[in-house]
Amino acid sequence: MQYQIQTLPIWDAYKTQDGCPLCAIFNDREKRIVGQYLAENVMDPDFRSASNSIGFCPDHIRQMYAGQNKLGLALQLETRAAQMAKLINKAPVDKKSAKKTAAMIEDHRGCVICNALAEPMERYYMTIAAMYANESEFPELFREAHHCLKHTAKLYDAAAYAGKSVKEYLSDLTAGIQRDLKRTESEMRAFADCFDFRNSGTKPDAQAIPRAIGVLITDKL
Ligand SMILES: [Zn+2]
Ligand SMILES: [Zn+2]
Secondary structure (H helix, E strand, O other): OHHHHHHHHHHHHHHHOOOOHHHHHHHHHHHHHHHHHOOHHHHOHHHHHHHHHHOOOHHHHHHHHOOOOHHHHHHHHHHHHHHHHHHOOOOOOOHHHHHHHHHHHHHOOOOHHHHHHHHHHHHHHHHHHHHHHHOOOHHHHHHHOOOOHHHHHHHHHOHHHHHHHHHHHHHHHHHHHHHHHHHHHHHHHHHHHOOOHHHOOOOOOOOHHHHHHHHHOOOOO
């Protein structure tokens, strides 16, 4: 049953996405979790103690700030500030204890939303590799998919779960990223060539750079 629950969003993403299907799954879950941190999690003691202790990364605090619950956000930032003030409560006495204080602060700088996303995403990578081996229609979708660089790495990492099909899985994954990197390279070349005086009049493709960034870095600009 767990496998079934996991495979549904994967089928959906691989059937409907132009871009990276795993980025689509990630974005979907992320949106839901950011929403929870602006709604039901605001007053939940467990969630609050986690966010007080490690906070939010720049990307996720920007998403929360762009959301509709400034009061909820302020309450979380208030108790986060209080907790950190308690931890940084006296001046370090020497260089060594300054290093310790620095390390202690770093230990408390993370992101509850990134953490909440990490575990389910790992399960998706494993499930995808297992689906490649077990679902007869999946390898074709997998071959056609445009996995971004980050998710290509995650899928390499999960290769063991492709079991008996591991060789084909790795060969398809590699062919896919090769195809998309080559396309990116030639699209960026074509874009740059538009600025060459000999090609005056050729209009650059406005979507080419966002597409390249989508493959190489992020699909959220
Ligand atoms: Zn991706
Ligand atoms: Zn984060």
